[in-house]
Amino acid sequence: MKKEFAVIGLGRFGGSICRELSEEGLEVLALDLDADKVNEYSSIASHAVVGDSTDENVLKSLGIRNFDHVIVAIGDNIQASILTTLILKELGVRNITVKATNDYHEKVLAKIGADQIVHPERDMGRRIAHNIISNNVLDYLELSDEHSIVEIVASEKVIGHSLIDLDIRARYGVNIMAIKRGKEVIVSPQAIEVIQKGDVLIVIGADTDINRFEKHLINV
CATH class of the missing domain: 3.40.50.720 (NAD(P)-binding Rossmann-like Domain)
Known part of the structure; x- marks a missing residue:
């Protein structure tokens, strides 16, 4: 039914x-x-x-x-x-x-x-502000007051590197849930996965850690 x-x-x-x-x-x-x-x-x-x-x-x-x-x-x-x-x-x-x-x-x-x-008005305001701050952020979903899921376009700093090389979880405390590559979605990518040009990284973590990741590794 x-x-x-x-x-x-x-x-x-x-x-x-x-x-x-x-x-x-x-x-x-x-x-x-x-x-x-x-x-x-x-x-x-x-x-x-x-x-x-x-x-x-x-x-x-x-x-x-x-x-x-x-x-x-x-x-x-x-x-x-x-x-x-x-x-x-x-x-x-x-x-x-x-x-x-x-x-x-x-x-x-x-x-x-x-x-x-x-809280549609507040949440949309946060999403728009987040997108304005970073040119790499495509979308932003608030999970709680302190945690979010963010879609981030891979920059030149990460293209050509594997997830294990970047050591993102240990260095920044965030997880790459999936990688969008054209029409393909790689869910729970393996550590040896190499980031390619045009990839969109779906990142989950604390807002402070995501911001750090964006500033240090993504924003150019």
Whole structure:
């Protein structure tokens, strides 16, 4: 059976999630107080409903506890976001992802049991800043406040050298998870693997170690 998702809040963030899930062929319920937004997504989502997510009876009538994953994407009303999350937890929803708008909001969501908390504006800001700082960085994914996965284009400093020659883990404390080489992806590359021109290194580690690796070995 296809997994069923519910997206509550059809602003830019919630709307884009709704669209992407629907394009993947998944069952998506879209819920918002704004009838215009619901109409906009009525032809995109499997079901689009006008309703108040802070009303427990509304959520019960939609059978919300039967959904595999509920995304709370309410961005303009922190109180509604928190109350909706609390009701979803009490109704026994298995997996709840919630958009946080600030650090206080995030702390409250964590305390009431949100399974995943996302900070799209902050995280995108960090990603853009990271990409601006280093010309070699293609993408940046924050795993926690201190750890990330980064895609870095191999520079002249590393091309032609093997991973064992560079001794990256011992010298910098980061790991090369994979190497993208054209359409090929080399997962968990062996120590004898030689880095070639155009390779993209997928690096995981602490942010401080990744920054050190970028500055000393990648940036030219």
